[in-house]
Amino acid sequence: MVVIMKPDASPEDIQYVVRRSHSLGLKTHLSRQDARTFIGLVGDLRGLDPGVLAGLRGVERVQALTKPFRLASLEFRSAPTIVRIRDVEIGGAAVVTMAGPCSVETEAQILETARGVRDAGARLFRGGAFKPRSSPYSFQGLAEAGLELLARARDETGLPIVTEVLASEQVPLLSRYTDALQIGTRNMQNYALLHAVGESSMPVLLKRGMMCTIEELLLSAEYILSHGNPNVILCERGIRTFETYTRNTLDINAVPALKELTHLPVVVDPSHATGKSSLVKAASRASVAAGADGLLVEVHPDPENAWSDGFQSLTLPEFADLIGEVKRVAAAVGRTA
């Protein structure tokens, strides 16, 4: 960390910053350039809030030079982490596809989709029983009845289940029914929830906040890791930008960027990242080509009659095509699918 003093900072201002840094257990290192003094800080900076020094008189700016996360970093662990959801490995040689409808609607819909995606090649089944919706007047999910349908789908098909958790108090209930917990984009910085899943031992699929940086995603993973749960899968699902043709902007750069920062597996949700079923296949191929360890795809046997997100859901035949295309791209980059 470097403290950059203003050109008009007095010697007393500089000495005060130095003393304050020493009182925080840090060593300091002064240099000058143009009219400015720079105070380099050396020591354990992990818990240091830059704001503590940024408010001192004469300080122009405090610049962090190193990463604020540790357990999630490649420096902490250089070998890729493989997260196991039942018998499925995420982060290994195989690119894993998780698929299913946005919402759990009916038994027939769930069983037909689960069988269909398994037959096409999916390895996990996803579906929402508790739905976060922008409007209080939209369908909010079937709740526990939905979890029961998901469990029945697992019994039928053998596919492990992943579903979204919306609040800490739901963790025990969901853990009885499901094989992995999803943290949705609106909850990436819901620290009470991160804390709760960090204390569970369930695999966690952590979706990037639509407004959050790559570094903030890793800090949210660090919350879970630092509470004792090492089973975190990161999910890029599109960020919010000025572009309105697509629902979100798939930040494809984030895939190789995360790979050079962390040992955790990285998957992509091309359905939310595009918001248009017509773009999902291309986004899926791109994600695997960029190095993603898996995909999370919305599939519905009848998107035209889906209760939510039909516009971005694939039909079962479209999903089967997608799996075929993804396999070829995976092979081209030295992976299986």
Place this chain on the structure above:
Amino acid sequence: MVVIMKPDASPEDIQYVVRRSHSLGLKTHLSRQDARTFIGLVGDLRGLDPGVLAGLRGVERVQALTKPFRLASLEFRSAPTIVRIRDVEIGGAAVVTMAGPCSVETEAQILETARGVRDAGARLFRGGAFKPRSSPYSFQGLAEAGLELLARARDETGLPIVTEVLASEQVPLLSRYTDALQIGTRNMQNYALLHAVGESSMPVLLKRGMMCTIEELLLSAEYILSHGNPNVILCERGIRTFETYTRNTLDINAVPALKELTHLPVVVDPSHATGKSSLVKAASRASVAAGADGLLVEVHPDPENAWSDGFQSLTLPEFADLIGEVKRVAAAVGRTA
């Protein structure tokens, strides 16, 4: 709502959309332009998810024409809502300033700040006992001990208290100590939390998500209102943009925009919206000039030694100056302060 068909949609596609709309209880109205058919929908569209129709074959896009919120709208209630926090009215003729430190630290700090901001002219006292922090290694707040200090400050100064709630299960605890609940920017779309405060009768200060639209802010307010709690104050606190000189971008347009959309009071947090104490006064003056009903300002008796956010906190003398400037601007726009 208008369904825009693709140029190559077949007559069967169009008839299917029409039948589906009728089955949802809506009337339809067809017109053509260039090669396209447009299907206007008439009826109760409030609970209709556009995705239900957007996924139908031959549909290019579904365009909403009216606002998705109702209880929060000026059409529902044209007179301004005044929210009372104990004896303080937000949304009336007076511009109300709420002030206090980012974090509750010590008894001495809290009492000195509370007395200082009261003497300068603040009407409410704010301070965080539970702190949402990006890093798990940063200070997370004093929790219940912090609430006790806030209550002591109220006893001493008579200023009502507002503090942040991070999870549904904290609502009863906080309601015992505080006079208003703050929903922070990272929780604006934490629907479990919105639901919980909606079932309470406490006044709620709802901060805009840093990457949420004005419409989404009003939809989150609608969650609270629709669960029975009419006491919602909206807070613009800056949005995330590409600009990095400031911590956030104060969306000053949001103030008059909200005033033409809703009857709820609107306050501005110039401290987070700028992230630099040197810009807080100018942002405060601008907010009041734009029509804000109040301000939420970070003040610390010794920002240089604050445990968090010192770089954006004002000293007590700076805050007294701010109050003086705000009074003059308030008078210029026909308000008191």
Place this chain on the structure above:
Amino acid sequence: MVVIMKPDASPEDIQYVVRRSHSLGLKTHLSRQDARTFIGLVGDLRGLDPGVLAGLRGVERVQALTKPFRLASLEFRSAPTIVRIRDVEIGGAAVVTMAGPCSVETEAQILETARGVRDAGARLFRGGAFKPRSSPYSFQGLAEAGLELLARARDETGLPIVTEVLASEQVPLLSRYTDALQIGTRNMQNYALLHAVGESSMPVLLKRGMMCTIEELLLSAEYILSHGNPNVILCERGIRTFETYTRNTLDINAVPALKELTHLPVVVDPSHATGKSSLVKAASRASVAAGADGLLVEVHPDPENAWSDGFQSLTLPEFADLIGEVKRVAAAVGRTA
């Protein structure tokens, strides 16, 4: 186009909008929903500025329903356009790679790079002789001396040349030396320049503005097409977002999105879209997997000593690796490279 009237619009307001629309040669079509009147407009809307009606009394909003570009659209021409730069076809079955340094520096650098990229498999050579730089104190390019070096590289290697044009008056000079003109991201909406290249017959590589929408990119292409030049290649080069880990955010969605909107070829610049040489290969594989017709890659024989953009340039051996990887991905999606 639909004119949405306010709930309190008077019958006279509505009649005025109708008469104004008729005077513009449009037919109107009224319907009501909730308390609002909607006036659908039918006729030649291409040149109609929505602002003409949006300012009328009682109007809440005017909503465009169809695309504002025509010559660039798939409705105008459904077969893919193939742009020829000398003997190289962009937009056909082969994925074409254009490569070279950010800036033309010296004869040795240019010739070594041109030979190197040709041997690795590039089909076009790129390099900047006129450089747009944020700071007036940065290197601005070698100007005509740089063009001469580019022409020498073409003589040596047979690779056609593409280079950036910064102003209308440079078009004749550049046309003497180069085989295609590049419009840079900062000039995507420099209409004087679009007009000038539209009147030339040179192939144009039009880079997307870093904060321009997909639709605005197509409107800028429409400027060139409507002035008589059909040889436009679109280039996605990353957009500006809140993410700071990468220089820009590669909008990979734009590749399939453009393919469903236009017949023009689409290439990707992974060097600017990431701003980090370590991410360029992954971004290149992703682009080809998403359907790009080509790549524009910064290569330098010695990035460590490059005069500009060394941090995002590949070495010649890295570029050779990239070509190998891209070939495998291209084959996986049914293309050659």
Place this chain on the structure above:
Amino acid sequence: MVVIMKPDASPEDIQYVVRRSHSLGLKTHLSRQDARTFIGLVGDLRGLDPGVLAGLRGVERVQALTKPFRLASLEFRSAPTIVRIRDVEIGGAAVVTMAGPCSVETEAQILETARGVRDAGARLFRGGAFKPRSSPYSFQGLAEAGLELLARARDETGLPIVTEVLASEQVPLLSRYTDALQIGTRNMQNYALLHAVGESSMPVLLKRGMMCTIEELLLSAEYILSHGNPNVILCERGIRTFETYTRNTLDINAVPALKELTHLPVVVDPSHATGKSSLVKAASRASVAAGADGLLVEVHPDPENAWSDGFQSLTLPEFADLIGEVKRVAAAVGRTA
């Protein structure tokens, strides 16, 4: 500037960076923290492109610590610059309002507007004769005929004229007719144009690019200043964000931020920054309260029949109201209007 080496950088890598820095005339200064080496650079960094060092082996990042602009900075000149347009001073005690229509349409429209805004209190007249439009099919302006009408308005009213210049070759023509040149938002980084106006002696109203940072705005001002023209007025006109309710987001923070960075006058265009006439007054009051030296307001005698931008134009009576409100706010912040 600090070069941050990767944890695995070798001693040879570090030595190479040091030698390269010395060869650029810089002194170096090494320190270590955690596993990393930091190389501080001291010397004349103004023309140094960080990319020159960022590409060296073993380098993780190069961090600039000081501002890249000089002539525009408060360090270069601490007294506020007052720009004179004929007899009107921008940057002095008085807040100056410039007003007029988006486009020059007819003699009657121009003269009525010019008289009206003068009588209401405007000090300069604005209007577009050359219009940059996203679509090639929209009205492009009256060109020289429009300039003649503007000159006639000046003769009639005594108000100096400001109008937009779109290309370098227009500078001589416009300089014959107008009193100040406006650089529009899409041309803020059109360096050929900045160069041309920098060599002229005309006052320049430089609008911030809708996608450009405060620092980039100052660098574009630096282009003009460094070519010899000191008469630059900066204009905040709204930036592009994810918010769609307004046309742009007025970055009100930019006003005090610019005031702490530069001596140049700062004005605000509330018409483009909101894109809605209903929000223009509030945005104007806010701008003056924040410290703006002037306003640039779109006014039309009959916005309902304006050829462009009617939806964001004020009528003459609305503009007179605005002037009244602005005067009161100006007085409240110690200015005249």
